Amino acid sequence: MTLQLRVYVPPHPLIKHWLAVARDQATPSVLFRSAMTELGRWLTYEAIREWLPTIDTQVNTPLAPCAASFINPEVPLAVIPILRAGLALMEGAQALLPLASVYHIGVVRNEETLEPSVYLNKFPSQFDPQTRVLITEPMLATGGTITTVMGELTQxxxxxxxxxxxxxxxxxxxxxxxxVTYPGLVVYTATIDETVNDKGYIVPGLGDAGDRTFGT
Structure with missing residues (x-):
């Protein structure tokens, strides 16, 4: 069977609301950060649905025994924000996955060639092959940054x-x-926009997510 990339755009009204807040150029930095936190929370909620491995067991309520399911603690979880803009979604994602390990990677894009390069990599030399990984990256524009990070992970x-x-x-x-490069991937995004301009920015997009988050 040929694998294909799966892309989900959840129709949740809160995702649509916070996307609208983030898009608005009049939104101040403090509110933009709140919007990104909420988007990180709700998109992560959708992304981990039926994805986290569980174990079935039994617990005793105050009245009687009953069946129960827990997230399997033996399967490693990792959250990877791509610096620096990925930090904007981190708080919301981490609220739902508080026990996940966090690994940072920094990628910068050449403004002329649009080619990405890694300037910081805090990944271990080898991951447990069963690790579930959640990557937070606000903008998937040219695809260069995310494919670079995926290359580091698969290695x-x-x-x-x-x-x-x-x-x-x-x-x-x-x-x-x-x-083309990683057809087994699954992407959860608030929206898919029309195009990318000659500077590598998504149009209409929401501008530079890093600058708007950190007020620079």
């Missing part, structure tokens, strides 16, 4: 089938690139 033993990407805005070129 360290991560199966793309165990990866979920949480993004606020995605573009067709980025999704097409991911479908």
């Amino acid at each position: 360290r033993g991560i199966d793309p089938a165990f990866v979920r990407i949480v993004s606020v805005v995605a573009s067709p070129p980025a999704l097409q690139k991911l479908n």
